[in-house]
Amino acid sequence: MITLLDYGAGNVRSVINAVEKLGERVVVAGTGRDILNAEKLLFPGVGNFGSMMQILRHKRFVDPLLAFLKSGRPFLGICVGMQALFEGSEESPGEKGLGFFPGRVKRFDVDRAVPHIGWNGISVKQPTDLFFGLDGDEKFYFVHSYHVVADDPGVVLTTTDYGYPFVSAVQKGNLQGTQFHPEKSGASGLTLLENFIRKDRELAIPGKSPSQTRLAKRIIACLDVRANEQGDLVVTKGDQYDVREGGNVRNLGKPVELAGRYFEEGADEVTFLNITGFRDFPLEDMPMMRVLEETSRNVFVPLTIGGGIRDFTDKNGRTYTALEVAAAYFRSGADKISVGSDAVTIAEAYLRGGQKTGQSAIEQISCVYGNQAVVISIDPRRVYVDSPDQTTHPTVETTIPGPGGQRYCWFQCTVKGGREGRDMDAVTLARTCEELGAGEILLNCIDRDGTNTGFDIELINAVKGAVSIPVIASSGAGCEAHFAEVFERTDAESALAAGIFHRREVPIAAVKAYLKGKVEVRL
Incomplete structure (x- = not known):
């Protein structure tokens, strides 16, 4: 015992x-x-x-x-x-x-x-x-x-x-x-x-123990979870954040079963994004809690959960803090929580006030659980300009011209599943959330989502160059070579994909086999 x-x-x-x-x-x-x-x-x-x-x-x-x-x-x-x-x-x-x-x-x-x-x-x-x-x-x-x-x-x-x-x-x-x-x-x-x-094993030193060790690049499987028309939780996938096809939510499988499959296939982490979380009260979202509980029984790699991690007041007038919401997820099996749309609101308030309050979800959770437990999920899209002088936001000179031939762009943050743009750029959001206590950035890209054309290298380099915390590259992977490209052309620590894994178009094992000898991976 x-x-x-x-x-x-x-x-x-x-x-x-x-x-x-x-x-x-x-x-x-x-x-x-x-x-x-x-x-x-x-x-x-x-x-x-x-x-x-x-x-x-x-x-x-x-x-x-x-x-x-x-x-x-x-x-x-x-x-x-x-x-x-x-x-x-x-x-x-x-x-x-x-x-x-x-x-x-x-x-x-x-x-x-x-x-x-x-x-x-x-x-x-x-x-x-x-x-x-x-x-x-x-x-x-x-x-x-x-x-x-x-x-x-x-x-x-x-x-x-x-x-x-x-x-x-x-x-x-x-x-x-x-x-x-x-x-x-x-x-x-x-x-x-x-x-x-x-405690009855013999004492030994493993014969191959290396004198030096190397951190592996992580391959992360992401599962966007929401209720379908029948009220069942399903894994879905959007094309530029549109998860419907023929009027119905795309159903690519059951969350617990898919997470188990990815663990067996060698995923280094599994991320659940509850994409209806901004509308629902997560402490009443028992199906999502059960998904975490069931998954953690057989999946022994880190689990991240996102969606609805913020302060709530229920119908009876009782207020729950973001810390209480996060605690419920942690107790259900999550290792890290991901804050999305609410991170933009938090960053806007911090920049207006100019000082930390200790009351934001990012500050509260990182104070108790450590900054490594707080992931910021950023959903940016490109905004093209003819010159950096046309915006106050950090710009990049892009190799992908805009629709009018524009040679510069900045990366606008969005909220509510990409439906609403804000006057906040991805670089500023990432840097601000790091100051508030976040420990990792999940960097999505609306322009590349579902396109299978590869990760947005310019976006990743812009954000990675602004922070000292790890960055997860997301959106756009369509083949094994795209993972090699993002690790060779950026300093991102991890790469995340969803649809190509769900549909078995590119197995996780194939990605790692392709990367072997090019970058350090866990096999």
Whole structure:
């Protein structure tokens, strides 16, 4: 039996599902006594270091945790659950960690996108049972802005490279921790969790463990979900955001089944966009919650959900914050939430006021769950001008002239599924949302959506050059070569597609096979 320390933040459902899939029963620790009585303790920390430590102290979990750690019984901390073992973190300078190991947690100081998001390798430094049965060249899923700096090199189990080598796992006796998320690392992650559960594996160092590791480019499957005429949730796909054909919503499959298929085919992440979310109250959208719950039982890669993540007032006059809405999605199985149209409204208010309020959905959610949990979905279209002087928005000199031969354009943000344009450009929106605490940009393109003509390279370069957080390229992919093009001509960390995957025109495995040897991918 595995005891899981759930302190109330983030997606622990996937950890529970992974352990149960391996045939083990999970008991959630609700009291300090539950921690003290545990045979094996699993601590999946999620989100902000300071928020986590405050909750642990409020629940009076700190002393029982320290007593359990000193007992020598098996312990596995995941992500912030591993960071908690150290003395403190730059993320929350005023909050002390458990201090079980000497050292601190520091923010990445690299000339790369932060957070470090994606599939990276590990270099194993000491014998361990965690990696029994693995080759050592596997990749695991990381999503973090801060990393451990251990004062005692003897506790370092693995390192990973991201601009420089950092501690990606620790071990001392039966006490182990990983910065990466095994519950989101596919078959390799499940093997690691099984090794922790069984604890009867032999100690070994994988023979192929690399001296250096490389972050893989991610291939993401996107599922636009909405109700059809019969009231069933279906996966659909638009042509320049029009999802109807012959008056009916295109039905390309069931969300849970398609997500499972993409996991088996090697998708690095799965994104659900509830494209009716801006009209509906998401906490009453139980079918979408069930989609997440069912998907997370068998899909062990990151899940992102978008649609309706904002403040709501229900018909009875009760107000729900965006943080409460996001929390419901996280508890249903989401790892990240995506804010779309409401991000434009938030950015407009911030630019008018000139200062942060701490009350926007982006600020609230990133404060509790960390900026890596907040994705901004941008839906721009091109607006052509004869000269940069004709607009106050940042322009690009384009190789794709406008209908009147115009040589310049800017990228106008839209809301409500592309039906309404705003006086806000994609570059400004991305930069502003990063300032407010967002950790990733999902960059769509109305002009390319459903065209199969390739990603808008000029748009991607314009936005990527304005931010220091990861960018997901979206819209326009029609063949394997388009994925190679976007990774070779831009610095985008990920590429997303929908229709070509749904219709099996371009399988995910074919994309990765084509990319092998051209860019780093997880196979």
